[in-house]
Amino acid sequence: MIDTGRATLTEAAAALARGELSSEELTRDCLARAHRLNPALNCFLRIEDEAALAAARRADEARACGHPLGVLHGVPIAVKDMFYDPARETSSGSEIRRGFHGAATATALARLRGAGAIVLGALNMTEFALGPTGHNPFYGACRNPWNPAHIAGGSSSGSGAAVAARIAFGTLGSDTGGSIRLPAAANGILGLKPTYGRVPRTGAMPLSWSIDHLGPLARTAADLARLLGVIAGHDPADPSSSRRAVPDYEAGLGAGVAGLRLGVPGNFFFDGVEPAVAAALEAALAALEEAGARRVAVTVPAAEHLTELGRTVVYTEAAALHGHWLRTRPQDYSPQVRARVATGVGIPAAAYAEALQLRALLLRRVCAEVFDACDVLVTPALAIDVPTLAATDVGGGASMWSTIAQLLQCVAPFNYLGVPALSVPAGFTPRGLPVGLQLVGRPFAEATLLRVAAAYQRLTDWHERLPPTH
Amino acid sequence: MQDRDAVALDAATVAALARLLGYPPLDAETAARIAAGAGNAVAAVRATATVPLFDAEPGNYLAELERLAGPEP
Numbered sequence: 001m002i003d004t005g006r007a008t009l010t011e012a013a014a015a016l017a018r019g020e021l022s023s024e025e026l027t028r029d030c031l032a033r034a035h036r037l038n039p040a041l042n043c044f045l046r047i048e049d050e051a052a053l054a055a056a057r058r059a060d061e062a063r064a065c066g067h068p069l070g071v072l073h074g075v076p077i078a079v080k081d082m083f084y085d086p087a088r089e090t091s092s093g094s095e096i097r098r099g100f101h102g103a104a105t106a107t108a109l110a111r112l113r114g115a116g117a118i119v120l121g122a123l124n125m126t127e128f129a130l131g132p133t134g135h136n137p138f139y140g141a142c143r144n145p146w147n148p149a150h151i152a153g154g155s156s157s158g159s160g161a162a163v164a165a166r167i168a169f170g171t172l173g174s175d176t177g178g179s180i181r182l183p184a185a186a187n188g189i190l191g192l193k194p195t196y197g198r199v200p201r202t203g204a205m206p207l208s209w210s211i212d213h214l215g216p217l218a219r220t221a222a223d224l225a226r227l228l229g230v231i232a233g234h235d236p237a238d239p240s241s242s243r244r245a246v247p248d249y250e251a252g253l254g255a256g257v258a259g260l261r262l263g264v265p266g267n268f269f270f271d272g273v274e275p276a277v278a279a280a281l282e283a284a285l286a287a288l289e290e291a292g293a294r295r296v297a298v299t300v301p302a303a304e305h306l307t308e309l310g311r312t313v314v315y316t317e318a319a320a321l322h323g324h325w326l327r328t329r330p331q332d333y334s335p336q337v338r339a340r341v342a343t344g345v346g347i348p349a350a351a352y353a354e355a356l357q358l359r360a361l362l363l364r365r366v367c368a369e370v371f372d373a374c375d376v377l378v379t380p381a382l383a384i385d386v387p388t389l390a391a392t393d394v395g396g397g398a399s400m401w402s403t404i405a406q407l408l409q410c411v412a413p414f415n416y417l418g419v420p421a422l423s424v425p426a427g428f429t430p431r432g433l434p435v436g437l438q439l440v441g442r443p444f445a446e447a448t449l450l451r452v453a454a455a456y457q458r459l460t461d462w463h464e465r466l467p468p469t470h
Numbered sequence: 471m472q473d474r475d476a477v478a479l480d481a482a483t484v485a486a487l488a489r490l491l492g493y494p495p496l497d498a499e500t501a502a503r504i505a506a507g508a509g510n511a512v513a514a515v516r517a518t519a520t521v522p523l524f525d526a527e528p529g530n531y532l533a534e535l536e537r538l539a540g541p542e543p
Binding site: 195196197210240242244302305307308309311312315323326327330335338339340342343344345346347348351353354355356357358359360361362363364367418419442443444445 | 540
């Protein structure tokens with residue numbers, strides 16, 4: 001019998017398939033944990049007991065009738081509150097969309113359900129996914145299971161905390177400037193931002209149509225591979241989704257890292273890294289070298305400009321998406337998010353167009369100068385210790401803005417480029433907060449990133465540690 | 471960052487652009503914050519656009535990602 005509080009997503013799926021327990025039993029267990037922990041963590045905006053249990057019973061009936069639903073049959077998961085579902089509210093963490101019901105179910109959510117997943121509820125997030133800390137003035141901040149005084153990261157704050165707290169076996173998030181990888185790093189779990197276009201965005205709240213990515217968070221590389229395999233692939237309703245074939249992401253997980261070249265950037269990404277984080281990353285690189293990987297030095301071209309180039313695009317597109325509400329309901333935004341979505345007002349249209357033109361040029365340079373020299377680029381996911389909620393809140397003092405810039409330093413550059421990036425747990429700082437190692441690949445190299453993460457997880461047990469709030 | 475101080479975007483200009491778009495008046499702090507954020511963003515474009523972009527077609531970035539990927543599975 002599995003320990004439901006420790007089992008991974010793939011282990012839970014296997015136990016369900018073997019009939020060791022029913023989906024209803026597993027779902028009840030997760031719901032009980034959600035109700036017990038949510039008052040302290042605030043990772044759920046809505047826990048949907050009735051709908052989850054009804055879906056679990058249907059899954060059990062299907063299995064009893066010999067009708068397997070898919071690779072997530074009966075497995076409890078949860079989704080950031082930005083995936084539309086006509087049957088449920090989708091608030092996008094905002095006051096403006098409180099009570100909103102989308103016209104059709106988001107493709108990624110429909111695919112998860114189609115594979116048999118049970119949705120436990122809607123997860124907390126930063127208002128309109130615009131912010132890296134997980135503060136939310138309308139629904140309250142999400143708290144970090146490793147220390148509730150610290151941020152869970154954002155914007156997919158609940159998606160990170162719910163997995164770390166062992167409430168959900170996997171979650172769905174979005175990433176426009178690090179919003180999957182930061183919560184993954186801050187909560188000691190894995191998060192994958194796939195290549196732009198790998199996962200269709202149909203029915204997901206938009207922030208920036210050129211830079212938005214959807215992806216999974218979970219506790220192991222195998223879990224991520226399972227979830228990505230379900231949600232990836234072309235959707236005719238999203239012309240920006242790729243028609244490229246979806247590989248079997250689970251097939252290559254055991255291949256190891258022998259012969260792989262790990263690129264360590266000599267510029268930008270290690271600037272200002274705290275000593276404890278640097279030591280953890282050095283130990284991770286040494287472990288991978290011991291397993292047969294080879295370290296190579298690389299320089300990422302224009303690294304210091306990539307985040308701002310991305311912001312040029314994001315701010316402009318966000319201002320367009322929010323234009324009507326900025327004119328008619330400005331009081332319904334928090335002041336911080338209102339200022340962020342309105343920043344596009346100050347960006348000339350020519351600068352926006354140039355930023356889009358530059359993207360392909362820079363991608364070609366990065367592929368030639370980085371990914372021709374290495375198979376995977378390795379950086380910190382988060383260069384600093386996970387900060388406190390107080391230090392990153394409004395009025396958090398003079399250091400607040402520099403702390404927020406440091407949160408984004410290593411993750412945001414890869415949104416502009418659209419290349420895949422993954423954060424995997426790589427230890428803990430002396431304060432007991434998680435450290436994340438970021439793996440970045442050339443376009444559509446998700447399988448390689450998952451292979452490296454899986455190899456690293458076989459060498460370490462960081463992902464098996466339980467947070468004190470568990 | 472970059473040379474934004476050399477050509478700064480000022481809060482009054484931001485406030486005027488916001489009015490042009492029909493936004494309610496911005497308070498001085500918000501306008502200043504927007505000016506700083508937008509200024510940083512535009513400065514990055516200026517610093518990076520060092521070659522002619524006359525033939526750069528931005529319309530199909532997905533195709534560029536697919537072209538630069540490894541072989542299909």
